[in-house]
Amino acid sequence: MSRSRAEEYFRPSAEANELGSKTFGFVLALGATAPVLALSGVLGLADESSHSAVMLAVAAAFAVFASTVLRRRPWPSELRRVHTLNGAVVALATLGLVSTMIYLLTGAFNRFDDALYESVAGVSTSSLTVLADPSVLSDAQLIWRSGTQWLGGLLGLSLGVGLLPFLGGSRELADPRDRRTVSQALASRPVAALKRVLSIYSLVTVVVAAALFAAGMGAIDGTAHALSSVSTGGFSTEVGSVGSYNSVAIELATIVVMAGAGSSVALVWMLWRRQFSDTRRSFELRVVALVTVVATSWVLVARPNSGHGFWRDLLDSLFTVVSLGTTTGHHVDDWASWQPGLVMLLLILLAIGGMAGSVAGGLRWIRAVTLVSFVWRELQRQLHPNSVRVVKVGQSAISEASVDRIHAQLVFVSSACACGAILLGFAGLGVVEALSLALSALSTAGPGVSDSGTIVNASELSRGARLVLMPMMFAGRVFLYPALVFVGSLWFSGERSISARSRRVRPSQPAKVRR
Amino acid sequence: MHVIVVGAGEVGTHIAQLLSREGHDVTVVEQDNARVAEIDRMLDVSIVKGSATDPAVMRRAGVCDADLVVAATSSDDVNLVASLIAKLEGARQRVVRLERPSLRLADAAKLHEAVGADRVIDPDAAVAKEILDLLSYPGATEIAHLAENELLMVSARLSPTAPFVGQRLSDIAARLAPEWDFIVCTITRDGQTIVARTDQQLRDGDTVRIVCKTNARTEVMRQLGLAAREHHRLMILGGGRTGEMLARSLLAKGHIVSIIERNESRANELADTIDGALVLLGDITDGQLLVEEDIGSYDAVVALTGEDDANILACLFAKKAGARETIAVLHRLELRGLLSDAGVDVAISPRTASANEVLRTLQGGVSAVATSLDDDIAFYEVEIAAGSKADGVTIADLRLPHDTLVAAVSRDGETSMCRGSTQLQPGDHVVFTAHGKDVEHLRKVFAKS
Incomplete structure (x- = not known):
């Protein structure tokens, strides 16, 4: 590489005054926190606690700070893959720390580690809470707890749909129809895509809150469940989760929301635009629909008789399958006590998670299908x-580079799961509990299965176990790779050296963000 | 009729040869000197040297009063322009060879109309269809659908176990009387093809061509000693355009298909675009590969590469390894006669399928529907014209040329085999077999002169 080219690569951002990607992530996280904090404060005004005042004050401070900084300092003019990933990790960490601060300021938790764990569980959209009884929190705190999941979901969605596809990320893996929609229907440029994602996400949340309210939930419960359901967070204001309401309407509404949240945003966009035929042609959607039908039927047949009749059992079975399949974590039954075969099935669904381009965590179905296609090809190669x-998903051929990336991700997930399970075992958990929690944390679902066959709550876990779960949930939320890249960039003394490497292997100029 | 054939490649030359043999006034337009010299030496046709995209050249060929222009070069663009010129200059009918799928789909109908293409032909597609037909009738060496699929022409080599072997045609006819569902039309023995006579006895090794009612095909196949079981596992050697089309059709019918392709990028393309086929990278003459893939376990092996030698070698290898049927596409036909003895069951040429398509376009009463590479005896279809010599006359009284056999007649949707006593009526569709040289005379008999 010539000296001038090298200098160009190692040169700081194009504009000296420009915000760095990590600073930008920090400021943006504070800015995004402000409206959610404000919402929590406003809705909490009714219960006459002082929490609302604290939240509204912090929200105002964040809003002023973020707007001032963003107005005075230009945004990063160039979008690079490594910078974006690092910015996202910083944003998620900021959200977690801000949430920890809010919990401590409002007295939700007395201990820093409890507040930090609950915050990480929130922003990573995990339903594994340390709260044995959520009703001890004030209305404002409950909304904020769900709001952290909403913010975590928004960040995941922005990264997975709004940014990475434009940086040569997972776009190739998307179904051809989805790919077309992400690039053409959603937007052709990152900033426009981000705006559209934010609009869809916010609008859907409002609609869901209204639907849950209409179905019989109170305003606080409805809002909290809307925030935690559209983000596949799964936090509930009730100990028994959605099952506490014993309402068919609420279950049905929640199923629809969870299914939507576990679907590709592009598909939701197509449905919104009434492109039904395009939606039907999505191979991943057909796979997910088939798996849901088969799994629900299996659960319905093999689950213990609840005595509520066939239709209610069918609804509850569907709810459980959709909730775990989308890594949401709401529950209406104590599914962990079911037949071991069923529990294994549900854990596998949880590990695979939702569709590519959705809020849900997990490996994603498109990758699972790709791996099956890859295994089939290798078997054929043994014979012939x-x-x-060609590794294919539906009618689309998957490039070898994408297949390699999926393998790397699978190895990373497996390794992280194995290491996490080992550490959880050292922290005193049994084999089943350690494995299920490790899997669940990486998929950002939350629920685990105890060795005695009950759904595990984090309040029952030791502090050591929670310490192990936190980085796993965090890594799961940012799609694992960014976490690895972030750690790597620290290891290689700064992101610049890695970005230089990445630019060397990517001859084409990355997309630029324009305001 | 005045026919202009544009392009003197494999397809164009064969079409010119057939039309010339039938007595048509044929002009070939070709710009390659070597090809011009070869055509001049081989065929009794007029030759105009030059590009068919030049109106002046086409005018020199007599396009203004041409009855038919066949644009048969290997270039779609040249063929389209030649057809357009022919249309503008007043040629009555135009047949255009087009290979690009986008130019052949229904969406391209407006383009066909604009350039005046009355019929579009594609040699690759025609070969694929011909092979598909052959694979539907295991053991048959030729298949043609006649009289709007009411009749079938089947050609097959008689094996020692075939029920027909040792029987006189008169005995077969007497046994099946009064209703015949098929008729033996030609017999090829020791390289000579003759129109069948009732006193002839069928022998082991004879190749017979039979016209039968389509719904009687199973019985005919049994009498010919052909396998009743359809092929299921098929191997295609060569993943060119024909191979791809054939593979797609076979897969759609539920067959198991393997393709061997030598070119890596083409193999990747096939693996990407054809779902369900096993695509193998390698040379079709690589014995180790063929053994590894157990080529002998396949029901049929079809060699479709552009290299005759490789096709023949691979088929011989497959036959020896145990493949039930082998089909080879050949471009040079000198050794064709020896192949069936050696182990290649069927040898077909891209030129015949296309030629049949062109000949079907010819109007004037008689149109050929099935020609053979082995001889000049072909099958024809004709509609009896009112006032023609055949109107109201029995076949026996028509005094047809020697070696002409009227096989079947289709009247008001009913098809029946013909005898000497069958009286022809206007509107009847008659299927007959005859030498190409007699077609002009037969046209005058069946159609109004």
């Missing part, structure tokens, strides 16, 4: 060494 086979 000269065979030429």
Whole structure:
């Protein structure tokens, strides 16, 4: 590389005054926190606690700070993959720390580690809470707890749909129809895509809150459940989660919301635009629909008889499958006590998670199908060494580079799961509990299965176990790779050296963000 | 009729040869000197040297009063322009060879109309269809659908176990009387093809061509000693355009298909675009590969590469390994006669399928529907014209040329095999077999002169 090229690569951001990606992530996280804090404060005014005042004050301070900084300092003019990932990790960490501060300021938790754990569980959209009884929190705190999940979901969605596809990320893996929609229907530029994602996400949240209110939930419960359901967070204001309401309407509404949240945003966009035929052609959607039908049927047949009749059992079975399949974590039954085969099925659904381009965590179905196609190809190669086979998902051929990335991700997930399970075992958990919690944390679902066959709550876990779960949930929320890249960039003394490497292997100029 | 054939490649030359043999006034337009010299030496046709995209050249060929222009070069663009010129200059009918799928789909109908293409042909597609037909009738060496699929022409080599072997045609006819569902039309023995006579006895090794009612095909196949079981596992050697089309059709019918392709990027393309086929990278003459893939376990092996030698070698290898049927596409036909003895069951040429398509376009009463590479005896279809010599006359009284056999007649949707006593009526569709040289005379008999 010539000296001038090298200098160009190692040069600081194009504009000296420009915000760095990490600073930008920090400021943006504070700015995004402000409206959610304000909402929590406003809705909490009714219960006459002092929490609302604290939240409204902090919200105002964040809003002023963020707007001032963003007005005075230009945004990063160039979008680079590594910078974006680092910015996202910083934003998520900021959200977690801000949430910890709010919990401590409002007295939700007395201990820093409890507040930090609950915050990480919130922003990573995990339903594994240390609160044995959420009703001890004030209305404002409950909304804020759900709001952290909403913010975590928004960040995941922005990263997965709004930014990475434009930086040569997982776009290739999207269904062709989705890919077209992400790039053309959603937007052709990152900033426009981000705005559209934010609009859809916010609008859907409002609609869901109204629907849950209409179905019989109170305003606080409805808002909290809307925030935690559209983000596949799964936090509930009730100990028994959605099952506490014993309402068919609420269950149905929640199923629809969870299914929507576990679906690709592009598909939701197509449905919104009434492009039904395009939606039907999505291969991943068909796979998910088939798996949901089969799994629900299996659960319905093999689950213990609840005595509520066939239709109610069917609804509850569907609820459980959709909730775990989308890594949401709401529950209406104590599914962990069911037949071990069923529990394993549900844990596998939880590990695979939702569709590509959705809020849900997990490996994603498109990747699972790709891996199956890859295994089939390798089996064929054993039989026919000269065979030429392309890894395909539906009608789309998957490039070898994408297949390699999926393998790397699978290895990373498996390794992280194994290490986490080992550490959880050292922290005193049994084999089943450690494995299920490790899997659940990485998928950002939350619920685990105890060795005695009950759904595990984090309040029952030791502090050591929670310490192990926190980085796993965090990594799961930012799609694992960014976490790894972030750690890598620290290891290689700063992101610049990594970005230089990444630019060397990416000859084309990355997309630019324009305001 | 005055016919202009544009392009003297494999397809164009064969079409010119057939039309010339039938007595048509044929002009070939070709710009390659070597090809011009070869055509001049081989065929009794007029030749105009030059590009068919030049109106002046086409005018020199007599496009203004041409009855038919066949644009048969290997370039779609040239063929389209030639057809357009022919249309503008007043040629009555135009047949255009087009290979690009986008130019052949229904969406391209407006383009066909604009350039005046009355019929579009594609040699690759025609070969694929011909092979598909052959694979539907295991053991048959030729298949043609006649009289709007009411009749079938089947050609097959008689095996020693075939029920027909040792029987006189008169005995077969007597046994099946009064209703015949099929008729033996030609017999090829020791390289000579003759129109069948009742006193002839069928022998082991004879190749017979039979016209039968389509719904009687199973019985005919049994009498010919052909396998009743359809092929299921098929191997295609060569993943070119024909191979791809054939593979898609076979997969759609539920067959198991493997393709061997030598070119890596093409193999990748096939693996990407054809779902369900096993695509193998390698040379079709690589014995180790063929053994590894157990080529002998396939029901049929079809060699479709552009190299005749490789096609023949691979088919011989497959036959020896145990494949039930082998089909080879050949471009050079000198050794064709030896192949069936050696182990290649069927040898077909891209030129015949296309030629049949062109000949079907010819109007004037008689149109050929099935020609053979082995001889000049072809099958024709004709509609009896009112006032023609055949109107109201029995076949026996028509005094048809020697080696002409009227096989079947289709009247008001009913198809029946013909005898000497069958009286022809206007509107009847008659299927007959005859030498190409007699077609002009037969046209005058069946159609109004």
